[in-house]
Amino acid sequence: MKINIAIDGPSAAGKSSISDMLAESLGYTHLDTGAMYRAVALSALRNGIAYDDEEKIVAMIEAMKLEMLPDGRVILEGEDVSEKIRTDEISMGASDVSKLQGCREALVRMQQHICKDGGYILDGRDIGTVVLKDAPVKIYMVASPEARAQRRLLQNQSQGLLADYEQILEDIKKRDYQDMHREHSPLTKAEDAIEIDTSDMTKEEVRDAVLAIVKEKTGD
Ligand code: DC
Numbered sequence: 001m002k003i004n005i006a007i008d009g010p011s012a013a014g015k016s017s018i019s020d021m022l023a024e025s026l027g028y029t030h031l032d033t034g035a036m037y038r039a040v041a042l043s044a045l046r047n048g049i050a051y052d053d054e055e056k057i058v059a060m061i062e063a064m065k066l067e068m069l070p071d072g073r074v075i076l077e078g079e080d081v082s083e084k085i086r087t088d089e090i091s092m093g094a095s096d097v098s099k100l101q102g103c104r105e106a107l108v109r110m111q112q113h114i115c116k117d118g119g120y121i122l123d124g125r126d127i128g129t130v131v132l133k134d135a136p137v138k139i140y141m142v143a144s145p146e147a148r149a150q151r152r153l154l155q156n157q158s159q160g161l162l163a164d165y166e167q168i169l170e171d172i173k174k175r176d177y178q179d180m181h182r183e184h185s186p187l188t189k190a191e192d193a194i195e196i197d198t199s200d201m202t203k204e205e206v207r208d209a210v211l212a213i214v215k216e217k218t219g220d
Contacts, residue, residue: 002028002119003218005210006127009141010176010187011091012148014198014206015123018141020072021207022121026214029070031114033124033131034094036107038085039066039076041093051096058102068114088162088171095175098125099182125179128190136217138193139210145172147199 005022007015016032023030041051043064049056067075074082084090097103104126111131115122122131128138143151149169157163179187189195194213198206 001218002117003136003214004115004118004132005121005214006132006135006138006190006193007121007123007141007210008125008127008129008139008187008189008193010143010148010179011172012152013141013143014151014203015141017203018198018206018210019121019123021203022210022214025207025211026121028119028121030072031068031111031120031122032072033107033111033122033127035074035082035085036066036068036110037094037098037103038090039074039081040064040097040103040107041090042081042085043076044097045090045093051093052100054100054102057097057100058106061103061106066110083159086159086161091171091175095178098179099184101184104130104184125187126185128193129188130185133190137210137214138190139213140189140193140195141206142195142197143199145169145176148172 007019009015019030022028040057040061043060044051044057047060049060065077069075073080074085108131111122114120124131128135146169149165149172152168152172153163153165156168162168196206196209
C-alpha cells in the first residue's frame with residue numbers, strides 16, 4: 001500500500017533533492033509545497049499585491065490557476081514558472097506570504113487534496129505538524145546554516161544566480177528565524193518525526209536512511 005511521507009526542515013537542508021530521489025526509488029510522486037508558496041509570492045508580485053495584504057492574497061489564490069505537475073514543474077496561469085520562482089526575491093516573498101493564515105489554509109487544502117490517495121512525498125515546513133498529521137513516516141531534516149549556505153552557493157553558481165556566500169548565509173538565517181517564529185504553523189519538529197542531520201551526509205546516505213525508515217514502518 002502506498003503511504004504519504006512527510007519531510008520538513010529549514011531551507012536548503014536537502015529536502016527537495018532527497019524527496020526527488022525517494023520518489024524515484026519508491027515510485028511515488030514528490031510534491032514541493034514550498035514551490036506553492038513561491039508561486040503565490042510571484043503572482044502577488046505580478047499583480048502588485050503587497051505580501052502582507054491577506055485579504056487580497058486570499059482572493060488572488062481563489063482565482064489563481066496553479067498546477068503542480070508530477071514531474072515537479074510549476075504552472076501558473078498556463079505559464080511554466082518553475083525557474084522564475086527560484087530567485088532570492090521570491091524566496092523571501094514566499095516566506096512573507098506564508099505567514100498569512102488565510103494563505104496557509106488555502107494551500108494546505110490544495111496539498112491534502114493532491115495527496116489524498118497516497119503515494120506522495122510532501123516536503124515543506126508544516127507537513128508533519130499540519131498537512132499530514134497522520135503520516136506514518138515523518139522526517140525532520142536539518143543541517144548547519146553553514147552547510148546549507150555552502151550547498152545553496154554551489155546551486156546558485158550552477159544556475160548563474162547570487163553567488164555571495166556571506167549574503168546567502170545571512171538570508172538563510174533570516175528566513176529560518178522568520179519561518180520558526182511566525183504565529184501560524186511555525187517550522188517545528190513533529191513529536192513523532194525522526195530527525196536526520198544531513199550536514200555531513202551524502203544525498204545517497206540520506207536517501208538510504210529514509211528508505212530504511214520507510215521499510216521499517218511499512219515493510220516495503
Ligand atoms: O521550501 P522553500 O524554501 O521553497 O519554501 C519557501 C517558503 O515557503 C519558506 O520560507 C516557508 C514557506 N513554506 C511554508 O511556510 N510551509 C511549507 N509547507 C512550505 C514552505
